[in-house]
Amino acid sequence: MEHPFVERLFDLFEQSGALEMEYLGPEGSLRLTRAGSDARPVTPALPAPSTPAAQETPPQAGPARHAMAAPLSGNFYRASAPDAAPFAQVGAIVEQGQVLGLIETMKMLNEVEAEHAGRIISFAIANGQAVQAGAALLVIEALESAHV
Secondary structure (H helix, E strand, O other): OOHHHHHHHHHHHHHHOOOEEEEEEOOEEEEEEOOOOOOOOOOOEOOOOOOHHHHHOOOOOOOOEEEEEOOOOEEEEOOOOOOOOOOOOOOOEEOOOOEEEEEEEOOEEEEEEOOOOEEEEEEOOOOOOEEOOOEEEEEEEOOOOOOO
């Protein structure tokens, strides 16, 4: 793997807040695990959120957080093209129905839309990573105001 590509994987891992990430590609593979973590997989079954912050927040305290599941299996992409800007970033405020990414299945790109309005807390899946239907894609925190 080329050095800039590996650095980009590290950056995505840091931004995601995930505890573990694995990349499998034609040029090799790489597994990243946060130190001190209990090695929780990046794609846990719902409803358990995949970020440490979401796990530490009691359900009755603070804004509600929702783990958004992949609607189908395939490769998840955060942008429409490799050189395009991502549909959304961690910290971005999104509206219900806003496109957050694409899942490629059988050479078809399917839009992934926000199920809830709110702020993106973390992505559990790195750009280009395979995801199974029902696995957590990202965590959205509901905002106080219903209008974003």
